[in-house]
Amino acid sequence: VELLGELQSALDDGQLSLHYQPKVNLASDQVMGLEALLRWEHPVRGRIAPDQFIPSAERTGLIHSLTDRVLDLALADIARLRAEGLDMPVSVNISARNFLDPGFADRLLEKVRVSGLPPCALELEFTETALMADPDEVIRALRRLTEAGLELAIDDFGTGYSSLAYLKRMPVTTLKIDQAFVRQMLEHPVDEQITRASISLARDLGLKVVAEGAEDAATLARLRDYGCNAAQGYGIARPMPLEAIIAWAHDRG
Ligand code: G
Ligand code: G
Ligand code: MN
Ligand code: NA
Numbered sequence: 001v002e003l004l005g006e007l008q009s010a011l012d013d014g015q016l017s018l019h020y021q022p023k024v025n026l027a028s029d030q031v032m033g034l035e036a037l038l039r040w041e042h043p044v045r046g047r048i049a050p051d052q053f054i055p056s057a058e059r060t061g062l063i064h065s066l067t068d069r070v071l072d073l074a075l076a077d078i079a080r081l082r083a084e085g086l087d088m089p090v091s092v093n094i095s096a097r098n099f100l101d102p103g104f105a106d107r108l109l110e111k112v113r114v115s116g117l118p119p120c121a122l123e124l125e126f127t128e129t130a131l132m133a134d135p136d137e138v139i140r141a142l143r144r145l146t147e148a149g150l151e152l153a154i155d156d157f158g159t160g161y162s163s164l165a166y167l168k169r170m171p172v173t174t175l176k177i178d179q180a181f182v183r184q185m186l187e188h189p190v191d192e193q194i195t196r197a198s199i200s201l202a203r204d205l206g207l208k209v210v211a212e213g214a215e216d217a218a219t220l221a222r223l224r225d226y227g228c229n230a231a232q233g234y235g236i237a238r239p240m241p242l243e244a245i246i247a248w249a250h251d252r253g
Contacts, residue, residue: 025229033090037239090121096127127160153173155178
């Protein structure tokens with residue numbers, strides 16, 4: 001609660017920024033996108049992890065202005081990336097609560113319009129939980145966003161509560177397999193089976209599939225064997241500030 005009051009001032013003081021983690025296409029080895037991850041640099045407490053403040057921002061409704069700020073930061077950073085010749089979609093994490101705000105899709109589309117960027121430069125990641133409260137309403141909002149040209153991805157796949165019937169109804173283009181299954185899949189056969197089955201499911205449904213939490217070369221090689229389209233994880237790169245990701249991407253060629 002105390003942190004939350006400070007988050008309100010952090011929103012006004014420029015203490016929030018985005019770090020970026022690359023996703024790499026496993027067939028071509030090319031960078032195919034970046035995920036934006038929120039970072040709060042508190043003047044006294046130092047770095048505060050999103051897990052420590054996003055849940056309470058969700059409970060109190062502050063998540064609405066927080067997500068608006070994240071979108072503004074991301075759109076500004078996308079313009080900078082494109083000025084550097086780095087023309088790849090950036091994905092932003094959207095809370096389930098954001099979809100319960102009836103003005104959310106309109107505000108987001110207006111921000112994209114004002115930015116002058118093509119809508120396909122922005123991808124939204126959200127979990128299956130986003131559908132639980134009001135599936136029809138959320139699916140309508142998702143459809144508007146996808147019809148406007150945004151990319152949509154299901155995040156943390158396999159850890160939520162939704163049914164596969166929802167997966168079929170949702171207008172998503174990408175499925176991200178949660179790191180809980182990928183990280184130690186070479187040590188734990190059940191994790192590997194779940195990862196492999198999720199890759200097949202995604203491909204059968206015509207979705208792109210991204211494995212998260214790939215921490216080493218052996219895991220990346222196995223994911224490639226299984227036909228996974230892309231991977232993200234410490235085995236490729238950690239999340240890093242904008243200028244560092246620009247240097248990293250140029251360096252990699
Ligand atoms: O980057 P890190 O591993 O610390 O992120 C921890 C969690 O916080 C992840 O579940 C991630 O999806 C979430 N997260 C990171 N940035 C944002 C953000 O901008 N908005 C929301 N809603 N969640 C975020
Ligand atoms: O929930 P979401 O998938 O958005 O969360 C992404 C989180 O995973 C971020 O906090 C990011 O820092 C973290 N992360 C990214 N790659 C790896 C990895 O290879 N290993 C681990 N342990 N965490 C990772
Ligand atoms: Mn994510
Ligand atoms: Na995830």
